[in-house]
Amino acid sequence: xxxxxxxxxxxxxxxxxxxxxxxxxxxxxxxxxxxxxxxxxxxxxxxxxxxxxxxxxxxxxxxxxxxxxxxxxxxxxxxxxxxxxxxxxxxxxxxxxxxxxxxxxxxxxxxxxxxxxxxxxxxxxxxxxxxxxxxxxxxxxxxxxxxxxxxxxxxxxxxxxxxxxxxxxxxxxxxxxxxxxxxxxxxxxxxxxxxxxxxxxxxxxxxxxxxxxxxxxxxxxxxxxxxxxxxxxxxxxxxxxxxxxxxxxxxxxxxxxxxxxxxxxxxxxxxxxxxxxxxxxxxxxxxxxxxxxxxx
Amino acid sequence: xxxxxxxxxxxxxxxxxxxxxxxxxxxxxxxxxxxxxxxxxxxxxxxxxxxxxxxxxxxxxxxxxxxxxxxxxxxxxxxxxxxxxxxxxxxxxxxxxxxxxxxxxxxxxxxxxxxxxxxxxxxxxxxxxxxxxxxxxxxxxxxxxxxxxxxxxxxxxxxxxxxxxxxxxxxxxxxxxxxxxxxxxxxxxxxxxxxxxxxxxxxxxxxxxxxxxxxxxxxxxxxxxxxxxxxxxxxxxxxxxxxxxxxxxxxxxxxxxxx
Ligand SMILES: Nc1ncnc2c1ncn2[C@@H]1O[C@H](COP(=O)(O)OP(=O)(O)O)[C@@H](O)[C@H]1O
Ligand SMILES: [Mg+2]
Ligand SMILES: [Zn+2]
Numbered sequence: 001x002x003x004x005x006x007x008x009x010x011x012x013x014x015x016x017x018x019x020x021x022x023x024x025x026x027x028x029x030x031x032x033x034x035x036x037x038x039x040x041x042x043x044x045x046x047x048x049x050x051x052x053x054x055x056x057x058x059x060x061x062x063x064x065x066x067x068x069x070x071x072x073x074x075x076x077x078x079x080x081x082x083x084x085x086x087x088x089x090x091x092x093x094x095x096x097x098x099x100x101x102x103x104x105x106x107x108x109x110x111x112x113x114x115x116x117x118x119x120x121x122x123x124x125x126x127x128x129x130x131x132x133x134x135x136x137x138x139x140x141x142x143x144x145x146x147x148x149x150x151x152x153x154x155x156x157x158x159x160x161x162x163x164x165x166x167x168x169x170x171x172x173x174x175x176x177x178x179x180x181x182x183x184x185x186x187x188x189x190x191x192x193x194x195x196x197x198x199x200x201x202x203x204x205x206x207x208x209x210x211x212x213x214x215x216x217x218x219x220x221x222x223x224x225x226x227x228x229x230x231x232x233x234x235x236x237x238x239x240x241x242x243x244x245x246x247x248x249x250x251x252x253x254x255x256x257x258x259x260x261x262x263x264x265x266x267x268x269x270x271x272x273x274x275x276x277x278x279x280x281x282x283x284x285x286x287x288x289x290x291x292x293x294x295x296x
Numbered sequence: 297x298x299x300x301x302x303x304x305x306x307x308x309x310x311x312x313x314x315x316x317x318x319x320x321x322x323x324x325x326x327x328x329x330x331x332x333x334x335x336x337x338x339x340x341x342x343x344x345x346x347x348x349x350x351x352x353x354x355x356x357x358x359x360x361x362x363x364x365x366x367x368x369x370x371x372x373x374x375x376x377x378x379x380x381x382x383x384x385x386x387x388x389x390x391x392x393x394x395x396x397x398x399x400x401x402x403x404x405x406x407x408x409x410x411x412x413x414x415x416x417x418x419x420x421x422x423x424x425x426x427x428x429x430x431x432x433x434x435x436x437x438x439x440x441x442x443x444x445x446x447x448x449x450x451x452x453x454x455x456x457x458x459x460x461x462x463x464x465x466x467x468x469x470x471x472x473x474x475x476x477x478x479x480x481x482x483x484x485x486x487x488x489x490x491x492x493x494x495x496x497x498x499x500x501x502x503x504x505x506x507x508x509x510x511x512x513x514x515x516x517x518x519x520x521x522x523x524x525x526x527x528x529x530x531x532x533x534x535x536x537x538x539x540x541x542x543x544x545x546x547x548x549x550x551x552x553x554x555x
């Protein structure tokens with residue numbers, strides 16, 4: 001959807017940030033792309049959103065987006081969540097950008113907590129909002145110590161965490177933010193996506209950019225980069241599985257959320273990725289959904 | 297001695313704050329499988345020397361060569377930090393006086409033993425378990441304690457666990473800084489027995505710091521006597537203890553005999 005003239009605010013530079021700030025962020029992004037998975041500090045700016053609402057992702061998006069881009073914003077898989085709506089409205093206002101809810105139509109997707117089910121393409125950039133970029137933070141007390149371990153590629157502490165989980169619970173219990181080794185070198189947080197989404201990062205055709213505003217760090221996974229979720233040979237990494245399919249579209253390949261269906265005792269599971277679910281329902285329905293207002 | 301040298305210190309010097317000469321002009325070699333004791337009063341520079349050898353403190357002068365995989369010797373302090381950590385990882389183990397300095401108290405006993413193996417790239421849980429259990433047994437920690445936190449262990453058991461952790465990666469060199477220091481006498485004896493048999497069995501070269509000449513006699517083939525940062529006497533352990541040459545060593549031996 002292209003914004004109406006009265007939606008676009010005057011008095012701002014394109015995409016809110018001034019050009020010098022964008023250049024600074026882009027330089028950090030270039031460095032991050034050159035060293036896949038390595039956290040690069042950047043001079044995070046005040047954004048008109050509270051920290052924790054994706055200011056890191058916002059700045060990354062603002063720095064790489066152009067007037068011809070089509071933006072999609074998702075939060076927990078849906079474009080309708082408050083956070084997604086306000087970020088989308090923000091870019092419509094300060095950049096006059098076209099936005100979409102369709103993964104296939106977007107050239108840039110900013111997201112929190114999910115990666116779309118629809119495979120991304122070389123033409124797309126995925127921007128992930130990251131609250132805590134340091135995967136070792138729970139395991140080593142100080143930031144300097146974590147940076148040393150990265151420099152030494154010494155990730156024994158993370159394997160110890162996996163070891164302790166298996167010893168205690170028989171399996172690795174991390175459901176979200178499951179650490180990955182990027183390009184065989186740097187340990188990185190995939191952001192709080194479910195481990196279900198980790199395999200989508202491996203050899204992805206799209207560029208993935210990760211922005212952490214509060215921690216002032218960003219990192220990248222370039223297209224076609226090896227991304228391995230940490231595991232043991234005899235306890236291989238596994239994604240979540242469900243015994244049922246999506247109650248709406250029947251998909252057995254997507255990440256499902258449990259929803260209350262009203263009826264007592266009735267558990268219902270539906271796709272967390274609402275666009276994916278809708279697209280599947282449209283494809284199977286004889287009549288196509290009426291086109292949403294003004295999509296180009 | 298014809299055995300290969302696994303560690304060599306030459307002209308080692310470490311000064312603190314421009315004034316305190318903790319180590320000076322230290323030269324010695326450690327041969328494969330040999331046990332060398334370092335004795336000397338508190339403050340004579342024993343721990344500082346060990347820290348320089350273990351890559352924890354950069355000497356102000358001199359070199360530390362250690363044998364790495366394949367038998368080649370590298371100059372530890374000429375390597376960059378990453379290469380140094382890598383060389384030390386597989387070549388050298390360090391046992392601190394206080395087990396809390398060498399263990400991670402927040403992770404299980406098994407995790408403590410297995411961590412260095414994970415660092416060196418073992419990615420098979422079952423294998424890690426097996427090795428951890430084997431090491432617990434070797435250091436006389438009951439196998440059923442494998443998932444317990446070391447903070448629930450007695451001091452002696454913690455120390456034995458620390459020894460297992462430092463030996464598990466199979467280093468050629470083991471450095472021990474007063475390993476029996478904080479323990480009760482009865483517990484010390486058991487630990488010494490264990491250390492002696494482990495070191496012999498594994499053929500690891502050990503450098504053991506102690507202020508206890510009894511420990512030195514029991515474990516060491518050779519002794520270095522340190523005073524104010526310098527090695528003032530060196531020789532076969534029995535020779536040094538039975539026929540000390542330096543006046544300081546004579547006093548040291550005499551004072552120990554009186555106890
Ligand atoms: N980190 C340090 N900073 C300043 N002085 C130190 C430091 N470590 C040791 N020293 C000094 O160096 C000397 C040797 O200490 P140390 O090596 O601990 O001796 P030992 O282990 O034989 O008791 C002592 O005078 C001690 O105070
Ligand atoms: Mg000491
Ligand atoms: Zn669905």
